[in-house]
Amino acid sequence: MIRRDFLKLCLSSIPVFLFHHYLGFSAYAKEVFGGKQVSRHTRKSLKGIPSICQLCPAHCGIIGFIEGDQLVKIGGNPKHPNNLGKLCARGLAGLNMAHDPDRITSPLIRRGERGKGQWEKISWEKAYIEITSRLKTIYQSGQKRDFVFQSEHEPDGIIKRFLEAFGKTLILSEDSLDFGNRDWGQWLTWGEERGVPDVINSHYILNFGSNPYEAHEYYTGFIGRLIEARVQNKTKLVTFDVRLSYTAGNSEEWFPITPGTDGMVALAMANVIIKNNLQNKDFIEKWTNISSSALAQFLSQYTPEMVEKTSGVHTSDIERVAKEFALSRPAVAISGRGVSSHLNGVYNERCIFLLNTVVGSIDIPGGYCLPRTYRFEEPDLKPSFQKGKAFDLEKVQITPQKFISMVKHGKLTPKLYFVYESNPAYKNPESGLTSEVLKNEKLIPYMVVADSYMTETAALADIILPAATYLESWGLDSSPAMDLNPFVGLQQPIIPLFAKSVPISDICIELAHRIGGGLPRYFKFNSTEEYIKKVVSGIKKLEKGGGLKYLKENGVWFDSNVKPKYRSYELKRFNTPSGKIEIYSEKLKRRGFQPLPTYEPIPGHGDLKGKFVLVMYEPNVMGSRTGNFKWLAEIKHRNPVWINKDVAKQLHIEEGDRIKISTRIGSFVTDARLTFGIHPRVIAIERNLGHWGIGHIARAKRFKSKDPNTNLVWWEKEGNGISPNPIISGNSDPIGGGEAWNDTLVIVSKA
Numbered sequence: 001m002i003r004r005d006f007l008k009l010c011l012s013s014i015p016v017f018l019f020h021h022y023l024g025f026s027a028y029a030k031e032v033f034g035g036k037q038v039s040r041h042t043r044k045s046l047k048g049i050p051s052i053c054q055l056c057p058a059h060c061g062i063i064g065f066i067e068g069d070q071l072v073k074i075g076g077n078p079k080h081p082n083n084l085g086k087l088c089a090r091g092l093a094g095l096n097m098a099h100d101p102d103r104i105t106s107p108l109i110r111r112g113e114r115g116k117g118q119w120e121k122i123s124w125e126k127a128y129i130e131i132t133s134r135l136k137t138i139y140q141s142g143q144k145r146d147f148v149f150q151s152e153h154e155p156d157g158i159i160k161r162f163l164e165a166f167g168k169t170l171i172l173s174e175d176s177l178d179f180g181n182r183d184w185g186q187w188l189t190w191g192e193e194r195g196v197p198d199v200i201n202s203h204y205i206l207n208f209g210s211n212p213y214e215a216h217e218y219y220t221g222f223i224g225r226l227i228e229a230r231v232q233n234k235t236k237l238v239t240f241d242v243r244l245s246y247t248a249g250n251s252e253e254w255f256p257i258t259p260g261t262d263g264m265v266a267l268a269m270a271n272v273i274i275k276n277n278l279q280n281k282d283f284i285e286k287w288t289n290i291s292s293s294a295l296a297q298f299l300s301q302y303t304p305e306m307v308e309k310t311s312g313v314h315t316s317d318i319e320r321v322a323k324e325f326a327l328s329r330p331a332v333a334i335s336g337r338g339v340s341s342h343l344n345g346v347y348n349e350r351c352i353f354l355l356n357t358v359v360g361s362i363d364i365p366g367g368y369c370l371p372r373t374y375r376f377e378e379p380d381l382k383p384s385f386q387k388g389k390a391f392d393l394e395k396v397q398i399t400p401q402k403f404i405s406m407v408k409h410g411k412l413t414p415k416l417y418f419v420y421e422s423n424p425a426y427k428n429p430e431s432g433l434t435s436e437v438l439k440n441e442k443l444i445p446y447m448v449v450a451d452s453y454m455t456e457t458a459a460l461a462d463i464i465l466p467a468a469t470y471l472e473s474w475g476l477d478s479s480p481a482m483d484l485n486p487f488v489g490l491q492q493p494i495i496p497l498f499a500k501s502v503p504i505s506d507i508c509i510e511l512a513h514r515i516g517g518g519l520p521r522y523f524k525f526n527s528t529e530e531y532i533k534k535v536v537s538g539i540k541k542l543e544k545g546g547g548l549k550y551l552k553e554n555g556v557w558f559d560s561n562v563k564p565k566y567r568s569y570e571l572k573r574f575n576t577p578s579g580k581i582e583i584y585s586e587k588l589k590r591r592g593f594q595p596l597p598t599y600e601p602i603p604g605h606g607d608l609k610g611k612f613v614l615v616m617y618e619p620n621v622m623g624s625r626t627g628n629f630k631w632l633a634e635i636k637h638r639n640p641v642w643i644n645k646d647v648a649k650q651l652h653i654e655e656g657d658r659i660k661i662s663t664r665i666g667s668f669v670t671d672a673r674l675t676f677g678i679h680p681r682v683i684a685i686e687r688n689l690g691h692w693g694i695g696h697i698a699r700a701k702r703f704k705s706k707d708p709n710t711n712l713v714w715w716e717k718e719g720n721g722i723s724p725n726p727i728i729s730g731n732s733d734p735i736g737g738g739e740a741w742n743d744t745l746v747i748v749s750k751a
Helices: 003-010 016-022 026-030 089-093 124-141 157-166 175-190 219-232 262-275 281-287 292-299 304-311 315-327 345-358 400-408 431-439 504-515 528-537 540-544 547-554 586-590 630-635 645-650
Strands: 047-052 061-067 070-076 108-110 119-121 147-151 170-173 204-208 236-240 253-255 331-335 416-420 447-451 463-466 475-477 487-491 556-558 612-617 641-644 658-662 667-675 682-686 744-750
Touching: 047 547, 070 089, 089 630, 108 124, 124 147, 124 416, 124 463, 124 504, 147 157, 147 400, 157 504, 157 528, 170 175, 170 400, 175 345, 175 400, 204 262, 204 315, 204 345, 236 315, 262 292, 262 304, 262 315, 262 345, 281 292, 281 345, 304 315, 315 331, 331 345, 400 431, 475 528, 487 547, 504 528, 528 540, 528 547, 540 547, 547 556, 641 645, 641 658, 645 667
Parallel strands: 047 487, 147 170, 147 416, 204 236, 204 331, 236 253, 416 447, 447 463, 612 682, 641 667
Antiparallel strands: 047 061, 061 070, 108 119, 108 463, 475 487, 487 556, 612 744, 641 682, 658 667, 658 744
């Protein structure tokens, strides 16, 4: 559908104007560090402390501004090469976490049945004794898989060091639920989990299921560069999405594609490109493990006419967009969770990656680039580290949801489950099953939760440790560089520790020394700061430029003399067995999967028989750990279900009606939002709302505290929205193991 034809009807409420201030994004870095921040009350200058935000995977550079002993503002760090001083609403609202009266103030031990809310405050000494005795038993028994550790992100630094030193711990990451299929699809193809779309230099952006105008893993830095490219380079943005997202609404063209068919459309486009001799033959022959002729023969089955019948995208549009993409170089195809969160998510990723490959848009200006990061060397004696996620197709891919299922059916028998800043009782699909398993002391004999809040998961623990937040902790970061010049960012304490909270890294150091055995030899440092200083000293150019002192003052370091070097694969080759892009995957073949990028139909989607596909999406202001942020909850506390207007008319549903959404697992009731901006076979809902734990704000409950704003929750009667997770089927991609969040079939009826 052409943008101008649709926006008049549906886009009057989309705040395109919100993004105008990103123009001239790159030039912003030239401003004086931090500007001049002055107290509103005393007019005295505020003290600025640079650090790193940890509220989403982007890890933007921030500055915390201190007045007296209070944190009064968080802003972006203009010296940080990714976000260049910009910061999103989540990052700004991190201030709400600093002195939140709902935070846990002391270690707690359960008294009574799990989940009954009967807690006793204990000392850290007693908490360490309780946990150490159990971990020491596991460590000495040699049955180290009895220890399961779960966190929101893949562990790094001291946490990873502790887990590796302990032994073969089962490590779970909440990220695997969302990004597992993306990571696997890309790893199998070019040996990296994710790349960096060099959008600022692109002339054409083909977007499948990504929503960078609202939420993206590189969010602020990425959308700023994308908007600058569109204004300065007249870059065209074409979006395929089941829903008229903010990104789709800001695109030149939006195609409401049938859910899960993105990969098929990408294959048809690749077919058109090769048939019209628009491919980069030299790149295919030299840097992929398949010949142009063999690839052409395979793709010939994916004709635009055939693909139109399944995807709903017209043949003429497939052909036209494919030719535009190939002729508008440099061009780049990008993807998002709308593509990977399916049962065929890995193949969708491989198909879209193929589009970049056939035109040679790999690691070139304006193309899809290899990530540039610093690999931190572990100091002193170090454990023999396991290979991250291992990416071993011979092993079962265990996500937090898969773990719960395996425990339920007796396939895993953990003795101690340690959860840090993760919330499986809320976040997992089919979350009711997770709560059921976590309540069962026979299945999970002992559970430790380290968190800042009484989350839905913490409420089911045996012992709770008050974990310090990113505002009070040390850490190092080297996220993929948007401008392809790697950097080192420092996370440092902006404020003192809250109450009796302790950083997780310090908890790990203490546990290592108490467990004893072979662990203490890997922890010959007395603090996290000392560990970081040793890591930094291993980066010679940084150490020469001031080392940790420089990082404390500036928040980030990069070699300003280095210019981006494209086509880096010409020197290092790709990190695959063949050293090339593996369009044909021997690993997949050995496991009995189709070795070439292909389209796999999603069971049940062919004939919906009156049902709809439920799709979930991420709201801009609300992340998985921001539920109790009062500024954000005031903005976003309702999540009505999007339903196509024509379909709603057939079901006699009107705007604002209460409707019931049902699956084989359960149901929920919420309001209907009628729109033409959604595929007629799909309904959509925002996630990350509907908490029943964490705190008063997350549950939309006003209460009296030292913060007068907590008694001003005017939206209490409106509620806190709905979490769809309890009715989402716990199905996953058979290759990547990532959850099929967008494949659940539902029945819609009036409540």
